[in-house]
Amino acid sequence: MGKILSPEQLKKEIEKLKKKGKKIVFTNGCFDIIHVGHIRYLKEAKKLGNVLIVAINSDSSVRKIKPLRPINPENERAEVLSAMQFVDFVTLFNEDTPYELIKYLQPDVLVKGGDWKIQDIVGADLVKEAYSLPYVEGVSTTEIINKILNKYKNFNIQPSAETIEKAKKVKFLILDVDGVLTRGDIILDDENNEFKIFNVRDGHGLVMLHKAGIKIAVITGRHSKALQRRMKELGITEVHQGTREKLKIFYEIVKKFNLKKEEIAAMGDDIIDLSILSRAGLSFAPQDAHEEVKKNVDMVTQCKAGQGAVREICDIILKAKGLWDKFIDEYSNL
Structure with missing residues (x-):
């Protein structure tokens, strides 16, 4: 018994x-x-x-x-x-x-x-x-x-149905750099050269978006030759460095590409990015973003900045738009 x-x-x-x-x-x-x-x-x-x-x-x-x-x-x-x-x-x-x-x-x-x-x-x-x-x-x-509720209230483990619906309409992705494409560390040598560490998977996610016809821009308040080189490798030409007026650049991009709000996705990590995040149709923040930012975005990624957060949103957008299987077939038959 x-x-x-x-x-x-x-x-x-x-x-x-x-x-x-x-x-x-x-x-x-x-x-x-x-x-x-x-x-x-x-x-x-x-x-x-x-x-x-x-x-x-x-x-x-x-x-x-x-x-x-x-x-x-x-x-x-x-x-x-x-x-x-x-x-x-x-x-x-x-x-x-x-x-x-x-x-x-x-x-x-x-x-x-x-x-x-x-x-x-x-x-x-x-x-x-x-x-x-x-x-x-x-x-x-x-x-x-x-x-559990307090710890994960701003952490969506999986994209919601609303996020997926928004991702289907995305035609343009705007990214911050430090704290998004990188972990946010600033490394300077004695000659004032700035070094950055980028994630390979993030890079490949951006390559796939580019191939799928989704345009990409990066906007950052700092200036780095390393960033310029990395973006060139990835085929990204909309690179805006050394600007604190991120919203001004945002509006220039909207006008240049004739974009509607729902066609724009954005990712940022600090409160300076809120001006753009609040005006994008779909907004993301890395897991280790500032708490105020995480409160005000559609989704917080599982991954941290510079460690796959950008790749995560690239995959979400591609899957939502029905483009994921195309890349799986392509790479499976190389």
Whole structure:
């Protein structure tokens, strides 16, 4: 017999165990996302007796208490708990509280976390012993969910349907350089020569865009011979260096190529780029861009600046426009 039992099956097991003199400990909860607080709590609960039973709220029961939960379905939550060596049995209940289940199973000990006062523990009147175990401060499923939401709220792991639709219309890509095409490091020698490190995959992505008929421009406030050389290698002629008036250059490009807003994609990493990003039909930022920029773009790439961020958006544009397979076929048949 496995560890996950129905209340009826569990009742029979408890009766057998009590005849052997075993002390039965009962606890309950959602146990949605298992964390260190759960582990410590369950270990301590097991020490209060010989057999530990964990009753978990069914999915319907959880939704009555927390409408947006559970994150993980009841069968998976039960399986995770049953894999723990200090948990002897797992069962589910559909009610709002486990009161009727406790009454039915008749455990010896009832345990809850320290956020419960003993007098408030549901079912405490039905057992011989009731305990409220220490609560691990700052550790809860809700805290974990909030951390994830805060950390990734501006980080779209995959392009959204809206981003893909916008990418289909792109005819022109405008890029910042430092912090986009490079990591943002500035390397100068004693003779004031500036060195830059470019990513090969970024470069090939731009080559594919160029071949697909999508024009590219770079706009940067600095001036570098290295950038001029690299852009020449990639066949990019719209290279605007040494300008702080990026918006002026943007409008010149729009006029020169007769562009509509929805035909322009742009990528930048710092607040100076917001003037262009806000006027582009589709805007991107690298993963390590300034937080203010990430709040104001359509998508934040998985990759960091100078480490594949530009290639990532090149691939998105090509796939959205239905041009990706053309390059796969071309390179597969070389």
